[in-house]
Amino acid sequence: MGPQEQSNWWRDATVYQIYPRSFADTNGDGIGDLRGVADRAAYLAALGVDAVWLSPFYPSKLADGGYDVDDYRNVDPRIGTLVDFDAMVAAIHEVGLRVVVDVVPNHTGSSHPWFQEALAAGPGSKARARYHFRTGRGPGGAEPPSDWDSIFGGSAWEPVGAGQFYLHFYAKEQPDLNWDNPEVRQDFLQTLRFWADRGVDGFRIDVAHGLAKDLSADPLPSQAEIDEIGPGPTHPLWDRDEVHSIYAEWREVFDSYDPPRAAVGEVWVDDPARRARYATPAGLGQAFNFDLLRAPFEAADYRAIVARNLAQAALTGSTSTWVLSNHDVIRHRTRFGLPQLRDPSAAQELGQAWLRSNGIEPPEDRRTGLARARAATLFVLALPGSAYLYQGEELGLPEVADLPDSARQDPAFFRSGGREVGRDGARVPLPWKRTGTSFGFGDDGAHLPQPPWYGQFSVEAEAGRPGSTLEIYRQALALRRRLRDTEELTWIDAPADVLHFRRSDAWRCVTNFAAGAKPRPAGRLMMASGPLGPKHEIPAHTTLWLSD
Ligand code: NOJ
Numbered sequence: 001m002g003p004q005e006q007s008n009w010w011r012d013a014t015v016y017q018i019y020p021r022s023f024a025d026t027n028g029d030g031i032g033d034l035r036g037v038a039d040r041a042a043y044l045a046a047l048g049v050d051a052v053w054l055s056p057f058y059p060s061k062l063a064d065g066g067y068d069v070d071d072y073r074n075v076d077p078r079i080g081t082l083v084d085f086d087a088m089v090a091a092i093h094e095v096g097l098r099v100v101v102d103v104v105p106n107h108t109g110s111s112h113p114w115f116q117e118a119l120a121a122g123p124g125s126k127a128r129a130r131y132h133f134r135t136g137r138g139p140g141g142a143e144p145p146s147d148w149d150s151i152f153g154g155s156a157w158e159p160v161g162a163g164q165f166y167l168h169f170y171a172k173e174q175p176d177l178n179w180d181n182p183e184v185r186q187d188f189l190q191t192l193r194f195w196a197d198r199g200v201d202g203f204r205i206d207v208a209h210g211l212a213k214d215l216s217a218d219p220l221p222s223q224a225e226i227d228e229i230g231p232g233p234t235h236p237l238w239d240r241d242e243v244h245s246i247y248a249e250w251r252e253v254f255d256s257y258d259p260p261r262a263a264v265g266e267v268w269v270d271d272p273a274r275r276a277r278y279a280t281p282a283g284l285g286q287a288f289n290f291d292l293l294r295a296p297f298e299a300a301d302y303r304a305i306v307a308r309n310l311a312q313a314a315l316t317g318s319t320s321t322w323v324l325s326n327h328d329v330i331r332h333r334t335r336f337g338l339p340q341l342r343d344p345s346a347a348q349e350l351g352q353a354w355l356r357s358n359g360i361e362p363p364e365d366r367r368t369g370l371a372r373a374r375a376a377t378l379f380v381l382a383l384p385g386s387a388y389l390y391q392g393e394e395l396g397l398p399e400v401a402d403l404p405d406s407a408r409q410d411p412a413f414f415r416s417g418g419r420e421v422g423r424d425g426a427r428v429p430l431p432w433k434r435t436g437t438s439f440g441f442g443d444d445g446a447h448l449p450q451p452p453w454y455g456q457f458s459v460e461a462e463a464g465r466p467g468s469t470l471e472i473y474r475q476a477l478a479l480r481r482r483l484r485d486t487e488e489l490t491w492i493d494a495p496a497d498v499l500h501f502r503r504s505d506a507w508r509c510v511t512n513f514a515a516g517a518k519p520r521p522a523g524r525l526m527m528a529s530g531p532l533g534p535k536h537e538i539p540a541h542t543t544l545w546l547s548d
Helices: 003-012 034-039 041-047 082-094 113-121 182-197 223-229 243-255 272-279 299-316 344-356 366-381 411-415 452-457 469-483
Strands: 014-018 051-054 098-103 133-135 157-161 164-167 202-205 262-265 321-323 386-390 490-492 498-504 507-512 524-528 542-547
Touching: 003 262, 003 386, 034 041, 034 082, 041 082, 041 469, 051 202, 082 098, 098 182, 182 243, 243 262, 243 272, 272 299, 299 498, 366 386, 366 469, 366 507, 366 542, 469 524
Parallel strands: 014 051, 014 386, 051 098, 098 202, 202 262, 321 386
Antiparallel strands: 133 164, 157 164, 490 498, 498 507, 507 542, 524 542
């Protein structure tokens, strides 16, 4: 591999997201671990992905699935040790894949030594200045400093006594850091170097659009006022311009390595032009684009999203990312089996209502869901840019909707009083075997209960079975590796509900989004996302890859 390829690997990479606690458990404690990842390196290589991204494996009280980090430069003892981490990186590198780790800079865990020190130190202290502490309103400061909501429900302010509150945009165990504090900035540079020195190839940055905050107004604006403003330079919390000075410093660190370390920001900013600012070469280099994850399975929506994001990526010299599933949303196989709504908040509400009903109402059409999911995946894998896959989607795994409340772990469930059922259904440990204790996940149970039907979606059940979702992913990923060479995409005229585009003479992708068959364009069939009908047709909800 030449030096150019070495540093640009991320531009068209297929990255497989591992949620470590639910991937593979080697010590029988019901929690996945780093040895489990190392042991499955051959599986990941055979799948044909280019890199793995690990969600947090750091010491944590698990108030938010590990996104409450208590020590940024260590491994949770339940997941392994730093020695296991090094062995895992070696095993992944050995099979030719790269490793991306998660950085969680917006907030620490509440057991982080800094936060414990801040609680002990009292108002006005240096220790509290690493976070956002404020005096409450009203008599004795009993009222929170503002009416801001936490994203997981309830107030974004938690009282600590003596009329003092701290800010937490997520769970109360996730106090927000103050990024105006030089010590905070220095410490994260050290964390980046710590993992880069251990050989990680890239970083995924959690809540990348939230670090810079302006809490100088007195009184603070109300929730209604800031909702009105929307993310951007004048919003006190989200997507402020100053955030980019943080990433400029990080970029210096990334570029001090050979090859430079890659980064992708989790940026929940709708305006693609504002989102693109995170993806400049002087910044993180790439930003997540969640547009497809929130779109209905409709040709017009897909086409507009692709066109918009490719144009934006080109402006900054970056490439786009494509995501259909991750650990925060209902698995796309299930999402596509529910009614397709265009308004993302209505779609989110529908999904939550469905989860609240234990997956009963509205009924999930699993067959259509799977056909659309595979068709969407093949569509995405044919696009220029990088594709992020979430563990289990290669098995066509449905969301587990009927978890008992007693098993739930997601703070969104607790903080919303059950109104938001949360994300546990996408985080149930993977089935590796048809039968047996925890379906081959480990030697004992699984930290979130697996349903009885899980075994039919196991790696064992699907590997080598022609037409299984796993075999379709393997075939597609192998072809994508061979065929991707340019970053060009050209649309080809197609009937309504069909999208057809060319990547090269050797690679065209055509997707039928409709519920009925459509005419098949000429060309040699390389692969299909599902069973084929008559030769001249593209079956309903199907993608074909063709060559001239
Ligand atoms: C985004 C992560 O993907 C999500 O899982 C987490 O709850 C929040 N950030 C807070 O860290």
